[in-house]
Amino acid sequence: MSDRRWDTVLTYLAAAAGPTGVIAVDGPAEAAGLLAARLRARSIDVSPSGDVVVRARTSRSDGRRADVAAVVDLSDPSWPILSHADPARLPAERWYSTESRAFFAVRAARWDAKFGDDLPAYTAAVSSSSVRPGGVAIDIGCGTGRALPPLRDAVGPAGTVIGVDHTPEMLQVAAGRARASAATLVQGDARQLPFATGTADALFAAGLVTHLPDQDEALSELARITRPGGRLILFHPTGRATLAARHGRTLDPSELLAADVLPAVMSRTGWSLLSYDDAPDRFHAVGQRN
Structure with missing residues (x-):
């Protein structure tokens, strides 16, 4: 199930990041590096001089900046969630319901x-x-x-x-x-x-x-x-x-x-x-x- 969750999020990110873009990450210190490695495995260039930049998110305003293609929640590295995407790159109709349900479904029993x-x-x-x-x-x-x-x-x-x-x-x-x-x-x-x-x-x-x-x-x-x-x-x-x-x-x-x-x-x-x-x-x- 974890691999399927990662596949879903990486597919969304490939569409949102396009040829260039910033992906902001919520989660522990190593979360940005983990996501970058997953993206490289999909042949997406995330080197410092590459087309896609992955970095930690510092504020909610990251989700409204023109250069931010997407925000990923990696609070649980085994269960990534796409929490924001630039609507010009990936309309909410394509991802929001799936990702919101994924976030709450695994938390419901212990909420x-x-x-x-x-x-x-x-x-x-x-x-x-x-x-x-x-x-x-x-x-x-x-x-x-x-x-x-x-x-x-x-x-x-x-x-x-x-x-x-x-x-x-x-x-x-x-x-x-x-x-x-x-x-x-x-x-x-x-x-x-x-x-x-x-x-x-x-x-x-x-x-x-x-x-x-x-x-x-x-x-x-x-x-x-x-x-x-x-x-x-x-x-x-x-x-x-x-x-x-x-x-x-x-x-x-x-x-x-x-x-x-x-x-x-x-x-x-x-x-x-x-x-x-x-x-x-x-x-x-x-x-x-x-």
Whole structure:
């Protein structure tokens, strides 16, 4: 399976790098060298004077630089993941779903063991977001379903709770929480959600939008399925600066969730930003559908 995973990623990289380009690598110190060796085995010139340059990634902005063809996650060298590709070189339709599922599928079974302490933070994020009782609340990218119980508490017995994720393994783990919360689970892609326009009163999205290849497109799709006046809760149980430091990176001021960026992006995609909190121990922003 590991060899097949490498074959998939190397095929994508050959298409993305083209005759020239930079491939940025996330992972341990030796990760860039490991990837370079794999590319050389495919007769791709990655020497210092060659056509393709492989180097460690230093910030999220690497994924937006004109010279960066692709970003590869080699946190686990036996399970590479393509995490970004220049859309002009390799359109997201060709790689994103496959790579995102590959990332989460192998982590689903141990996700709660690693992040189970975050449950109180999820509860606090929902309870402080003024979710309307009796409404339809949808957790987009629900993972193992950590937000489903507090969403049920927020909408009450008369409301509807739905969890959406595109990774079957995550939905399997979420099934227990879904049953306990009287929630429905749906397999679906956040970029093209299987709901009618104006379905939801509240959307919860934890650690989702910054990982999607076209963030304007994603926020517009979330707006499409939300009724006017409905809420969008963007959440992460760790603040941006804390998370960047944990991964050995500097904070990127041009990132979607930056205080000077998010209001404008939300405005042009159908939302008004109501509140913004980027504390060390959480990121929590609430938008309202225009």
